[in-house]
Amino acid sequence: MLYAILCYASEDVVSSWSKAQDDEVMANLINVQDKYAKAGRLGPVARLLPTTAATTLRKVKGESVVIDGPFAETKEQFLGFYTLECADLDEAVEFARELSEVNPSGGSYEIRPVSVFNPTGVAV
Amino acid sequence: MTELAWISSAISVARPQAMGALLRYFRDLDTAEEAFQDACLRALKNWPQNGPPRDPAAWLIFVGRNSGIDAVRKRAKQAPMPEEDQISDLEDAESDIAERLDGAHYRDDILRLLFICCHPDLPATQQIAVALRIVSGLTVKQIARAFLVGESAMEQRITRAKARIADAGVPFETPGAVERSERLAAVAAMVYLIFNEGYSTNSGEAPARAPLCEEAIRLARLLLRLFQAEPEIMGLTALLLLQHARAPARFDKDGEIVLLEDQDRSLWSRKMIDEGLALVDKALRHRKPGPYQVQAAIAALHARAEKAEDTDWVEIDLLYGLLEQMQPSPVITLNRAVAVSKVRGPEAALAMIEPLEERLSGYFHFFGLKGGLLMQLDRGEEARVAFDRAIALANTAAEAAHIRMHIDRLMKDGAVRVPAKKAN
Numbered sequence: 430m431l432y433a434i435l436c437y438a439s440e441d442v443v444s445s446w447s448k449a450q451d452d453e454v455m456a457n458l459i460n461v462q463d464k465y466a467k468a469g470r471l472g473p474v475a476r477l478l479p480t481t482a483a484t485t486l487r488k489v490k491g492e493s494v495v496i497d498g499p500f501a502e503t504k505e506q507f508l509g510f511y512t513l514e515c516a517d518l519d520e521a522v523e524f525a526r527e528l529s530e531v532n533p534s535g536g537s538y539e540i541r542p543v544s545v546f547n548p549t550g551v552a553v
Numbered sequence: 554m555t556e557l558a559w560i561s562s563a564i565s566v567a568r569p570q571a572m573g574a575l576l577r578y579f580r581d582l583d584t585a586e587e588a589f590q591d592a593c594l595r596a597l598k599n600w601p602q603n604g605p606p607r608d609p610a611a612w613l614i615f616v617g618r619n620s621g622i623d624a625v626r627k628r629a630k631q632a633p634m635p636e637e638d639q640i641s642d643l644e645d646a647e648s649d650i651a652e653r654l655d656g657a658h659y660r661d662d663i664l665r666l667l668f669i670c671c672h673p674d675l676p677a678t679q680q681i682a683v684a685l686r687i688v689s690g691l692t693v694k695q696i697a698r699a700f701l702v703g704e705s706a707m708e709q710r711i712t713r714a715k716a717r718i719a720d721a722g723v724p725f726e727t728p729g730a731v732e733r734s735e736r737l738a739a740v741a742a743m744v745y746l747i748f749n750e751g752y753s754t755n756s757g758e759a760p761a762r763a764p765l766c767e768e769a770i771r772l773a774r775l776l777l778r779l780f781q782a783e784p785e786i787m788g789l790t791a792l793l794l795l796q797h798a799r800a801p802a803r804f805d806k807d808g809e810i811v812l813l814e815d816q817d818r819s820l821w822s823r824k825m826i827d828e829g830l831a832l833v834d835k836a837l838r839h840r841k842p843g844p845y846q847v848q849a850a851i852a853a854l855h856a857r858a859e860k861a862e863d864t865d866w867v868e869i870d871l872l873y874g875l876l877e878q879m880q881p882s883p884v885i886t887l888n889r890a891v892a893v894s895k896v897r898g899p900e901a902a903l904a905m906i907e908p909l910e911e912r913l914s915g916y917f918h919f920f921g922l923k924g925g926l927l928m929q930l931d932r933g934e935e936a937r938v939a940f941d942r943a944i945a946l947a948n949t950a951a952e953a954a955h956i957r958m959h960i961d962r963l964m965k966d967g968a969v970r971v972p973a974k975k976a977n
Contacts, residue, residue, distance in 0.1 A: 497787075
C-alpha cells in the first residue's frame with residue numbers, strides 16, 4: 430500500500446523561524462527521509478509556499494470561480510493532489526479548470542506554488 | 554525547539570490578534586498592554602503544565618480580558634469613576650470563550666491596532682517604533698538597537714508617541730468599506746516604512762537592522778492573510794520579499810556596497826524570490842495595478858535575471874513609466890533614468906535627470922547617478938563635481954566609500970586632474 434503523508438502545522442509559527450532554525454529543522458527532516466529514500470520506499474517530497482501564495486478554484490452553481498487564498502472549507506476533505514510544471518499561475522488555473530469540468534464532485538482545487546521539490550526523496 | 558522557544562514563538566504569533574481584541578474591549582492601549590502582559594505571564598506558568606492550548610490567541614484574549622477587568626475594577630475603587638467609561642462591554646465579560654473565536658472582529662481588530670500607530674501627527678520613525686512595540690511586541694531594547702539609539706531615548710520616544718495616540722482616541726467603531734480601505738493603505742505604507750528603515754543601512758549596522766525587514770515581512774504576510782484578495786497587499790508582500798532576498802549579496806566582505814549589477818546572484822534567497830514571484834503573478838491576475846505591484850514587478854524582473862546582462866531593462870523602463878504616472882515623483886524619474894541609460898544610453902538618461910537637479914539637490918543618489926552618467930560620457934571633470942556632491946550627501950559610510958571608488962577610478966584613468974590643493 431502506498432501512503433501519502435500530509436504535513437499540517439501553524440504557518441505563522443513556521444514562518445517566524447529564523448533561517449538558522451528553519452535550516453536545522455529541514456536538515457533533521459531530510460535525515461529521516463533519506464533513510465527511507467535509500468531503501469527505495471520514498472516518493473516525491475514537496476514543501477509548499479505559504480497559503481498567502483495560494484489560489485483556489487471553486488465550483489459555484491456549476492461555474493468555476495477563482496478565489497484568492499487557500500482552501501478553507503472544513504466540510505470537505507483532502508482527497509488527492511497533482512504537481513504540474515507551469516510558466517505562470519494562469520496555466521495552473523487552466524489545468525485545474527479542465528479537471529474541474531470533468532469532475533462531478535463539485536469540489537475545489539487549491540493551487541499552491543511548490544517551494545522545494547525532490548522527486549526521489551534522496552538527500553542531495 | 555525547546556518548550557520555552559515554542560511558547561515564546563506562539564505568543565508572538567498570537568500577539569496582534571490578542572492585543573487587537575484586548576484594545577477593542579478596553580479602548581485603552583495601556584490597559585490592553587498590561588492585560589496582555591499578564592496573560593503572557595500566566596501562559597508561561599500554565600502552558601508547560603497543561604500543554605499548549607489549541608488556540609493560543611483565544612486563550613490569551615480570554616485570560617487577558619479577565620485580568621484587565623480585575624485591574625480596571627481595582628483602579629476604579631482607588632479613584633471612583635463609572636466603570637462603563639473604561640470598559641466597553643462589561644456585561645458580557647463572563648460570556649463564554651467561543652464568542653471571541655469566530656473571527657468576525659479579528660480582521661478589524663488587527664487593522665485597528667496597526668492603524669492607531671499610523672497617526673498622522675506622529676513622525677514616521679515614531680510610528681514605526683510604536684508599531685514594533687505594540688503590534689510586534691519587540692522590546693524597547695530591541696527597537697533601540699535597530700534604530701541605533703540608546704534605550705532610554707527610545708523609551709521616551711515610545712512613551713510620547715503612545716501619549717499622542719491616547720489623546721487622539723482609538724477609533725473603535727467598526728470601519729465601513731471605504732474607511733477600511735483607507736486604513737489598509739495607511740497601514741501598508743507604514744509596513745513599507747518599517748522595511749525601508751531596516752533596508753537603508755550599511756553593512757556594520759545590517760545585522761542590527763535586519764529584524765526590521767523581517768518584522769515588516771511578517772506584518773505584510775499578516776495583512777495579506779487578513780485581506781487575501783487585495784492585489785496591492787500581494788504586491789507589497791512580494792516587493793518586500795524580493796528586495797530582502799538580495800540582502801546576503803548587498804555588501805562585500807569589507808562592508809562595501811555591492812551594486813545590483815555586480816551582486817553574486819547565487820547568494821540571493823531562492824525561497825523568498827519564489828514566494829515573491831508567485832505573489833506578483835497572483836496580483837497581476839486582478840488587472841488592478843497599483844504602486845506596490847508595479848514596484849514588485851520591477852523587483853521581479855531583477856530577480857528573474859540569472860545574470861545582470863539578462864535584465865529586461867525595456868520592461869523596467871516601461872514599468873517605471875507607469876509608476877511615474879501613478880505617483881509622480883522626481884525619485885521615481887531618477888530610478889527610471891537608470892533603466893533609460895541601459896536602453897537608450899547615458900545621454901538620454903542625463904537629459905531626463907537634469908531638470909530634477911533643483912528638487913533633488915539634497916539627494917545622494919541624484920549626484921551618484923549624475924556622476925556615473927557623466928563618467929560614461931567621458932566628461933570626467935563634471936563627473937568629479939557630481940561625485941563630490943554625492944559624498945557630501947552620503948547617508949552611510951558605505952555609500953561614501955562607493956563614490957570614492959569611482960573618483961579613484963577617474964583619477965587613475967587620468968580623466969580628472971589631481972587637485973594640487975584641496976578646496977574647502
